[in-house]
Amino acid sequence: MQKYIIIIFLFLFNLSFAKIDYFLELNIQANTLNGIATINYDKEKPKIFYKSVLIIKKIKEKKNQIKIFFSRNLNYKEEITIFSDGNFYPTIDELAYYHLKLKIPNGFIPISESENIIKKENVYIFEFPYKAEGINIFARKDYKIEKLKIRDDLTIYGYFYKNGTIKLLFLAKDYIKHYESMFGKFPYKRFSIVETSYPYGFSFPTFTTIFSFLINKDFIFNSSLPHEILHQWFGCSIYVDSKNGNWSEGLTTYFSDYYFSKNKKEYRKITLEKYDALANKNIPLKDFKYKKDKSYEALGYGKGMFFFYMLENLVGKNLFLEGIRTFYKENKFKRVGFYDIETSIEKYYKKSLEPFFNQWLNKAYNPDFSFKINDVIYNIDHFEIFLTFIQKEKFSLNLPVVVETNDGKERKVIQISDKKQKVKIKTKSIPFRIYIDPEYQVFRILKDEEIDPLLYYGLKNVNKLNKNFKISNLENKNILFIDNDFSYLKNIIGNFEIPKGKFVYSFKNPLGNKKFIFLTNDEKLYKLATNHYGNYTGVIFGKDIKKARSISFYEYYKNIYDKPEVVDIQKGAYNFQNLLKNIKNKRLIYIGENHTEFEDHIIQLEIIKNIYKKYKRIVIGMEMIQKPFQQVVDNYIDGKISEKQFLSKIEYYKRWGYDYRLYKPIFDFARKNKIKIIALNLPVEITEKVRKCGLGCLSEKYKKYIPKNLDFSNKEYREFLKIIYSMHSKNKGNFIYFYENQILWDETMAETIASFIKQKPDYKLIILAGNGHLRYRYGIPDRVKRRTELNGVVILNNDEIRKNIADYIIYMDKIRYKKSPKLGVFIEEKDGKVIIKKVLKNSLAEKLGLKKEDIIVQVSDMKIKNIYDLKLALTFLKKGEFIYIKRKGKLIKIKTKFTA
Ligand SMILES: [Zn+2]
Known part of the structure; x- marks a missing residue:
């Protein structure tokens, strides 16, 4: 019965997809966009929206169809950009089939979502036979189109006018092949890389835009380009149901920017530091919709990336990939949320991922813990380190721990799930130092001692001081000094060798928890540095921009024994x-x-x-x-x-x-x-x-x-x-x-x-x-x-x-060891008998109820004839074994509860 209902529901749902035909006419001389939007629907009338910049001239409504005649003023000279955000044409807030007919002024070359483009004089028809979220148009007069055919059903195009080169097409080809081997076939027959004067990179179904000024930079080749290409799979063919969380930025960042980064540990650490410096930590990941600002970027791209990194660690590499492949196969041209990824991976994982998804998506806070060492003792054949972990809020974590021993590093994973939790760690060799999550494998709030003084922290509240400051002015504050000579700071930050040229540098403020000191000789550059070079601890502006960063100094650890x-x-x-x-x-x-x-x-x-x-x-x-x-x-x-x-x-x-x-x-x-x-x-x-x-x-x-x-x-x-x-x-x-x-x-x-x-x-x-x-x-x-x-x-x-x-x-430091149990008695040996003469206070013997004049007959499986037998037997005595005594002629069996 239940199945039946679901099928009918899906059927109705399918029918309710709308078809929208646009006819848009651009008149550059008159600075106008005129258009007709024809919305066809089957059952329910879709909700139509548009912004007030549109002038609605006429609406014609008949059965299952609405026709809207509209216009708006435009002010474009060399580049036209039209987005599907309601500012350029009426649209609907659901997936639909789009058909665009665009009449464009002489000489302009447009690009929009399409697998096939038909041109008749000044009219372009863009054929895109899939459900989409809207259509977007970029056009210029001076586009030169480059073309690289990959195979019969896939060609890559370049729409370049100044800095774009065919290198991008060949790189795109390699990235597409790479991602096809991971996730399955490229979703479209056509893909274009479009150079624009718009200072952001966008991905739309079948094309991506790149800012002309940056299009030949290495970071575009190595991380932005693969990022935008991967969006063709995630975000531009599977769409984001943002009510259930924008998963696409995290997933895409994970498999592009992170995947191709040279130093993954550093990337993870910077991600945590950036989040620490910039994010609003009370917004759960599921509430990320898009990159409104740096704070949201740190959440959706940063924590989102980390989410997938941890998910892969949890389920295993192959299984994770298998799950994502299935996710792609089953959700193309649908709007989906994080929980659809859960469903796909669980198919293979066979266990519930609900606790994991719930913890990392829904909580409006993050893991934040500290630990202390309570005791260390050698127990028979290993060291035991007793720790207490304290969490601010309850998270279930698998924390990697590295103990540096005399024999090298011993790696463990400890499970933490309570706010206060005792943990025992064993090592074979002398433990000198214990590091918690030194590879940055868990998303968490970093400790002050492990954080690097990134320039990002300079985007927070910063107090300006000059050389007449008092030490107390530094307390618990972020401070900015602008000067040409910083020798007066020697006692606070050490000797700082002033670089040639203009610079911005940051240091940890020793008088505050997560507080920083920034030095610059050009205040104007301070904003630029903290905004664009926030990943670094310093930047020198010269002919070439030089950046500084060191991650190896700062780690979260505690010492156990001193080295011999x-x-x-x-x-x-x-x-x-x-x-x-x-x-x-x-x-x-x-x-x-x-x-x-x-x-x-x-x-x-x-x-x-x-x-x-x-x-x-x-x-x-x-x-x-x-x-x-x-x-x-x-x-x-x-x-x-x-x-x-x-x-x-x-x-x-x-x-x-x-x-x-x-x-x-x-x-x-x-x-x-x-x-x-x-x-x-x-x-x-x-x-x-x-x-x-x-x-x-x-x-x-x-x-x-x-x-x-x-x-x-x-x-x-x-x-x-x-x-x-x-x-x-x-x-x-x-x-x-x-x-x-x-x-x-x-x-x-x-x-x-x-x-x-x-x-x-x-x-x-x-x-x-x-x-x-x-x-x-x-x-x-x-x-x-x-x-x-x-x-x-x-x-x-x-x-x-x-x-x-x-x-x-x-x-060597004193090392305590777990001694052989001692009964705590005075004994007398007589005729091959061991007789208790005195039981000491608080001794094991007292706890076991042994009494004066008891004869110890046997301990565990060993007969006791003298004190040496007794010592030997006690060396091997385990909890739960028996001690046999004779008391007033009667044999008594005593179970050992303790080994003291
Ligand atoms: Zn993206």
């Missing part, structure tokens, strides 16, 4: 990237650490990653694993055992003890890339024993770990260790044993390293050890050199700057 600072002990300050470059060819690299400082390990990892990028044969030597467990480490790296098995087998928490998450990023990287890790350290049983009673009391079992040569000759090292020894009050025993132990330790690590260097001559070694084993090269580096001649480069993390202490010292 590096001190080259010989040469002074250095930067991290240079350090990486400098050490990439070194065979042996020592990187020190403070064991518990997470940033030290992150720096170690960044260096490893960087070297590995260029050179795959590397091994990592680590102090924190003890030699007897080499096979376990190999198995872990080979993927034969799990991380949990690995830590359990190397007795990690018993033998090293620091939170494994401090080292985990390095192990993860090594395992992922199958990079061998060498265990460097002695078993703790030996070091404990030697510390107690010296090398002499080691049993045979352990003697095999003692290197052949132990070098005790470094007196400075001995003195150095003595100081350390005396600083620790718990060291009450024998310094000699302490010293022996330290040498044994260093020599063992050095020998392990040396033997690897000899075995694998084509491998690089990266040694990770406490700063103390590397300072002044006393501990490990000199002892490796003694064995191999290899010096190695020594890098310390966050240490004191002293002569010869190392080659480099790196200073």
Whole structure:
């Protein structure tokens, strides 16, 4: 039933199209236009309108026909222009079939909408067999007609009188071919480029006009010409139903001016800046009808162009083009609005585009947001940056975000839909800086800090000041200075080198949000510059006009961590990237650490990653694993055992003890890339024993770990260790044993390293050890050199700057990491049982309801027999897993809600 009604409706609608015959007679001597408009219609009488300049002589009305006899005065000399705006002939406000018969004075050559022109003496008949919005006429005496036949059903004409050349016809041919490949066949058999003295470019069905004075400028060739040609598809064959928004300028600008622009990012940014500077931001895009002024231009052409850019980004390039092609095919010679484009694209997109269209067309405001960084933390294997976005008005946005990390740029897209929204961003490497929409992909109100001081801003209210101004006069105002010497502004805008010639320049006003300072030495040029060179930040008028613009300075970003600072002990300050470059060819690299400082390990990892990028044969030597467990480490790296098995087998928490998450990023990287890790350290049983009673009391079992040569000759090292020894009050025993132990330790690590260097001559070694084993090269580096001649480069993390202490010292901001969960209890180990002796306030244990005297039996899948088991189990504990305890003999299962 419903279908039936629609069909009938369309049928009636079709019939109601009118046919209009015009007979116009131009008399140049008498300065008159006389005419007869014959309007034929089928059902409903169309609304006829005309302006008061017309003198209506007679109206004859019969069934389905109105005949209007009219005249008007004209005052044309060399060029005649007649528009369909009611000023030249009566017209109707609906699509109609037009037929024009024009009688013109001797010698004049006219052009109007037509696929075929018939000339009989002074009478021209223009045949245009399609529905149109009206007819427009241009005529001159001195037109020379150039002709370029493209194919049987398409010829391009040039109506030129002064500056137009056939170059335009050949360019037009290329543009037409280009657009035909994109959108489908050119709608007409005839197309003309018409040179006029009228200072605007127009497009009408089958022809376009170009201002004679500009017709040979590059911007006509590169952007105006394709723009006007594309209007033949969009605007001049599909017509605009302006009640539902003029989409044609946005779409045409997108596929011509923008499409052919060399720097698309800059084009988008200028579009946003121009909108910011000139548009009335409370007019929604759907209310754009035509270019009344610069404000409307910024809306209809600017925001309109951006609308299609974002639409293409949303649906994808191919689908977008497919949709626009269909839009053209199905809407030729109809008046349509934005929502007809939605319908065409949705056919392919298969999802509703209504929210997108609604948001960008109907809202009388624009996205305007800011953000702040709340927190940054390293969580197991990535950095987490916590941000809050605040929007002035609610928009649904996909915001591109670029995080500059030590590993390069990481690109993300974040979704924002609330006025206040928290967002978490993850990065793999150290994040230094976060940029929001740095490519200008979202239509939005730019922030003050990212805006360029375009001359367009000079079209706003500007206060004139002279050199006797007070600083307070600048506050929150746009200021214009006119002078020949601006040295008195040095403290405000910096040194401005005055160019030769007349100029207008603009600067950001440091004393205002989006306020600007303009300098010129010729006030008359100020209006010209701001009107016609608004895209630029400065213009010099000379023989050639020179323009200035810089877009790279200003971006919207916030800093996260400072970049690591590096001190080259010989040469002074250095930067991290240079350090990486400098050490990439070194065979042996020592990187020190403070064991518990997470940033030290992150720096170690960044260096490893960087070297590995260029050179795959590397091994990592680590102090924190003890030699007897080499096979376990190999198995872990080979993927034969799990991380949990690995830590359990190397007795990690018993033998090293620091939170494994401090080292985990390095192990993860090594395992992922199958990079061998060498265990460097002695078993703790030996070091404990030697510390107690010296090398002499080691049993045979352990003697095999003692290197052949132990070098005790470094007196400075001995003195150095003595100081350390005396600083620790718990060291009450024998310094000699302490010293022996330290040498044994260093020599063992050095020998392990040396033997690897000899075995694998084509491998690089990266040694990770406490700063103390590397300072002044006393501990490990000199002892490796003694064995191999290899010096190695020594890098310390966050240490004191002293002569010869190392080659480099790196200073990095404190990086917080998500530590392994801690229960927050004091425990007692008894007969293989772990018993809680005290629960700390506000601890995880308290939150979980653990009590004094509870026995911890199992955490997740791990049986707990001692504190090391417990620490290991907690390292892997996840939210929702269970802790099993025995309370007064009864087994209780507790679900973990938190990981604290
Ligand atoms: Zn246009």
